[in-house]
Amino acid sequence: MxxxxxxxxxxxxxxxxxxxxxxxxxxxxxxxxxxxxxxxxxxxxxxxxxxxxxxGIQRPPKHRLYQKEKLIQALADLKNNFAGSYMKLQASLDSGKQRSSELVAKSGGMFAMGSNHVEFINESENFILQLITDIDRALHHVHLQFYIFEYDDVGRRVCEAVIRAASRGVECRLLLDAMGSRKFINRKSPGLRKKGIKIVAAYPMISLRHYLGRLDWRTHRKIAVIDGKTAFTGSQNIVDPSYGHNESNLIWRDLVARISGPAVFSLQAVFLSDWYLGTDEALNGADFFPPPDTDGDSPIQVLPSGPVYSPSNYHMVVIDALYHAKKQIIITTPYFIPDDAMLQALESACRRGIDLNLVIPKKSDQFLPGNAARSYYEDIMKWGARIHLYNEGILHAKSISIDEEICFFGSSNFDIRSFTLNFEMDLVFYGQKEVDDIKKQQLAYIDQSEELDPEKWNSRGLLRKTVENLIRLLSPML
CATH class of the missing domain: 1.10.1200 (Non-ribosomal Peptide Synthetase Peptidyl Carrier Protein; Chain A)
Known part of the structure; x- marks a missing residue:
């Protein structure tokens, strides 16, 4: 035999x-x-x-389910400890916006907060300078949470500001994604810890036996909170806007919001709950939630999202807003990989006569997502949507404006990964000034773009179409 x-x-x-x-x-x-x-x-x-x-494993392992319960409990404890002041600062909205706000609150756990002041920063260097200035003014704590933190010229300057703050006795905490910031964590965290700075790697790549779940759960959030009074969030990481590329025109274009007011409470709560998730250190004292400045007039709602939220809350909220659009939708995103539900919402908007505009980089920094995105262009242009290819670098700002009434802004791309896998941080703006400011920036991006011609696009070669359509089959995995 x-x-x-x-x-x-x-x-x-x-x-x-x-x-x-x-x-x-x-x-x-x-x-x-x-x-x-x-x-x-x-x-x-x-x-x-x-x-x-x-x-590929969708079912979370036991330790992830435990983390989910910890996160939910941490957020609940923070809200309960400050329920009185928190409830008094809720925004008053009209009936249409109140409907959206209630859905956001039920899916993300945060209410719309009034009396905020917002400043949008559309230049990378200006954001870094303002962040360093605020860190240098810190008296009690500096909290930074980012997907990418590189020790290039930008990261070095931010680190120096954090070191100066720590030398003054300020509590400094850095919560960085274990994959996106792995070089910084491995090379710089030992020295920074010796200077009194606390650094935690979020979602570390631990053993397969312990994990046996998705290794691609990542914290994609960008949050900075200074003394519980000032916060930043948006699309920008702590890295040079070239991301190390030598091409002169390959610059990442980001948009960041600097916020003071009651909404900082919500951003702080998200950071502290994530910190608790990674350290078991519960930080809920009054020093982390000081009385907020209330001289602004902007209502803002914080919408944290991620795989521990069920259902996919940001995905659900955006789809609801798209179905309720009446006049115009503008979407800016570096990656466009919608699922079937999103495609149906976009098609429905077009067939209702909505002016749908998609602004996306002409040149993608990633081969697979870029080609997957291009496979959708023909369909959505056929419905009547307009596609604008941004050619002044990599458009990295993520925003959705609807009818000059409501805007979504933050770290979430318009793709399946942001909808279902990444831990993201987005803001919902209801104030007319903030909605107008974001739309003004979106229109500036459109002015720096070239509109895609449907006939020219449909005449591209068979090989390109085949590659794009084959990669599109992988969209749920991208």
């Missing part, structure tokens, strides 16, 4: 694996996600299975 060869064993194991995954994969997924994974697994069974173990 002859034993099977290694090749035969591998061949038979592939078919066994295909059969097992054909049963497993569709059990907990939407059809689009299941189809994408089954395509990979049928073509490349063993490599696909290994990839599936790292980023």
């Amino acid at each position: 002859s034993w099977p060869s290694l090749f035969q064993i591998y061949f038979y194991s592939e078919w066994i694996l295909r059969f097992i995954m054909l049963i497993e994969v569709p059990r907990y997924r939407k059809p689009a996600f299941a189809t994408a994974w089954l395509m990979i697994l049928m073509l490349f069974p063993w490599p696909g299975f290994i990839l599936y173990l790292f980023i």
Whole structure:
């Protein structure tokens, strides 16, 4: 009796694996996600299975479920401790905006807060200078949470400001994504810790046995809170706007909001709950929530999102707003990978006569997401949408304005990863001044773009179309 060869064993194991995954994969997924994974697994069974173990398992492992309960409890404790002052600062909105605000509150846990002052910063250097200035004025604490923190010229200057603050006795905490900021964490955190600065790596890449869940859960939030009185959030990381690229025109264009007022309470609560999630250190004293400045007139609602929120709350809120649009929608995003529900909402808007404008970089910094995005252009232009290709660098600002009445702004891209996998931070603006300011910036981006011609786009080569459409099949995984 002859034993099977290694090749035969591998061949038979592939078919066994295909059969097992054909049963497993569709059990907990939407059809689009299941189809994408089954395509990979049928073509490349063993490599696909290994990839599936790292980023395909939808059911959170036990320690992730425990973290979810910790996060929910931390937010609840913070709100309960300051319920009196928190409730008094809620914004008063008209009936239409109140409907949206109630949905945001139920899905994200934060109410719309009134009496805020907002300043938008559209230049990277101006943001860094203002952040350093505010850190230099800090008296009690500096809290920074970012996806990417690089020790280039920008990161070095911010670090020096944080070190100066720590030398004055200011409590300094850096909560950085373990993947996006891994170089900084590995090389610089030991020295900074010796200077009294607390640094935590969010969602570290720990052992497969302990994890056995998605390794691509990332904290994509960009938050800075100074003394509980001033906060920054938006799309910009702590990195040079070239992101290390040598091409002179490949500059990331970001937009950041500097906020003072009651909404800082909500941003602080999100940071502190994330800090508790990673450290078990509960920080809920009155020094972290001082009486806010109330001389502004902007109502703002903070909308944290991520895989611990069920259902995908930012996704749900945006879809609801799109269906209620009456005149115009403008979307700026570096990555455009909508799921079926988003596509249906966009198509519905176009067929209702809504003026839909999508502003996206002409040149993408990522091959797969860029080509996946281009595969959608033909469909949405056919519905009547206008696509503007930004050609002054990489447009990294993420915003959605609807009818000059409401705006979404923050760290979320218009893609499946931001909708379902990343921990994101977005703001909902209801005030006319802030909505007008964001729309003014969106129109400036459109002026710096070239509108895509449908006929010219549809005449592109067959090879390009084929590559784009094949990559589109992977959209649920991107």
